[in-house]
Amino acid sequence: MNRRKEFTRNIVLLSVLSYLFLxxxxxxxxxxxxxxxxxxxxxxxPSEMKHIEDYVSGKxxxxxxxxxxxxxxxxxxxxxxWRPRGVNAFEYDRSKPLDxxxxxxxxxxxxxGIVNDASIDQVEITLGDGTVLSQTDLYEDLFLFTWExxxxxxxxxxxDAEGNxxxxxxxxx
Amino acid sequence: MPSPGKEEFLGKVLRQIRFPFDxxxxxAELADHITERIDHYIELGxxxxxxEQAAVSDMGDPTQIGIELNKEHSPLLGWLxxxxxxxxxxxxxxxxxxxxxxxxxxxxxxxxxxxxPESSIFYEVEVDEIVRLDDRVxxxxxxxxxxxxxxxxxxxxxxxLLRGGWGVFHYIGSIRDDLGNTYGGxxxxxTGGLPRKGYRVVTGFSPEARILFIKYDLYNRxxxxxxxxxxxxxxx
Numbered sequence: 078m079n080r081r082k083e084f085t086r087n088i089v090l091l092s093v094l095s096y097l098f099l100x101x102x103x104x105x106x107x108x109x110x111x112x113x114x115x116x117x118x119x120x121x122x123p124s125e126m127k128h129i130e131d132y133v134s135g136k137x138x139x140x141x142x143x144x145x146x147x148x149x150x151x152x153x154x155x156x157x158x159w160r161p162r163g164v165n166a167f168e169y170d171r172s173k174p175l176d177x178x179x180x181x182x183x184x185x186x187x188x189x190g191i192v193n194d195a196s197i198d199q200v201e202i203t204l205g206d207g208t209v210l211s212q213t214d215l216y217e218d219l220f221l222f223t224w225e226x227x228x229x230x231x232x233x234x235x236x237d238a239e240g241n242x243x244x245x246x247x248x249x250x
Numbered sequence: 251m252p253s254p255g256k257e258e259f260l261g262k263v264l265r266q267i268r269f270p271f272d273x274x275x276x277x278a279e280l281a282d283h284i285t286e287r288i289d290h291y292i293e294l295g296x297x298x299x300x301x302e303q304a305a306v307s308d309m310g311d312p313t314q315i316g317i318e319l320n321k322e323h324s325p326l327l328g329w330l331x332x333x334x335x336x337x338x339x340x341x342x343x344x345x346x347x348x349x350x351x352x353x354x355x356x357x358x359x360x361x362x363x364x365x366x367p368e369s370s371i372f373y374e375v376e377v378d379e380i381v382r383l384d385d386r387v388x389x390x391x392x393x394x395x396x397x398x399x400x401x402x403x404x405x406x407x408x409x410x411l412l413r414g415g416w417g418v419f420h421y422i423g424s425i426r427d428d429l430g431n432t433y434g435g436x437x438x439x440x441t442g443g444l445p446r447k448g449y450r451v452v453t454g455f456s457p458e459a460r461i462l463f464i465k466y467d468l469y470n471r472x473x474x475x476x477x478x479x480x481x482x483x484x485x486x
Contacts, residue, residue: 080327080328080331081327083331083335084327084330084331084334087331087334087335087337087338088334090338090341091334091337091338091341094338094341094342094345095341097345097349098341098344098345098348098349100411100412100413100414101348101349101352101353101412101413101414102344102348102349102352102414103413103414104348114413117384117385118384118385118386118409120383120384120386120468120469120471121469122469142469143469143470145469166469
């Protein structure tokens, strides 16, 4: 077989084998495809993506689907690929000024939730060791805290744009 | 002007060959050809030195020969051919590492009923109920109730698109019976591969129950499976 024919054969083989590999291995070339597959395999969503951020192993995507708030983790693997991981979601209570849930993955604590009271402009949590974390730029109506030490938060508070306390709650964690 | 020697001739030709992986082959072919000509002149009575000079002279201008050979052995096609060959090897390796294990995993995985001793089985029911969640098809295949009061639920599941990376499936739904009892999700396990096998065991299941209900109701997805259970101390 001459070189031109071998090259053509190689291109065909590359196309077929690459498709087979990506389809069956569960790896994706972009994080959004991996995120969509993570939700589909978790039988959740499709959610509306509100925020995406990097974390040490890959990306974390915050979203809403119907009456649930969720975060989905995507891991980077093999330099070029993305692997879907888990979907965490909770059904939020619209009657509460803000509602939230927690998670932990690879020693990273997370608290995520939704603000139902439009006057709340800032969400603040106090960790078990007294550390205070605050978020003023909400992701539309969602918030997300990620930290490594200090344990789960003991309390959560919501403030309006003037800094007045609108809501507070002991988390019970 | 005396003709260049054999090595000088070959060097001048190969300097025109841009695709380095072709140089060894071209060198060998030209060297063979020159050697044949040398042997021919030696048979005619030439000494070695003059035979080599005559043979090289017969070949022609080495630079021009190299230019023509370089055109025939296109460097661009050469690099494309070489790179495509390496990529095919890489992708084959990736498939061997990732795809083959996944395709063969479920062939050798467990979760048949072999771990439940025959003597401890109270009854066994072939189920054959199929439900679907998104791209996942779940086939509930068997239920076994043992004499310790444990209900074992066996199922297989696969992705209709044969797509990998779609996660395990441990939560099959709430477990209830026709007597109004609700049971915990139970312990379970699963295998990888395509398709996958799953298994749940529910402890303390009532021996008086006549229907098992498995109800999934999560994130706007629903299914319900009803499994009639045998009456009395019988085995299927």
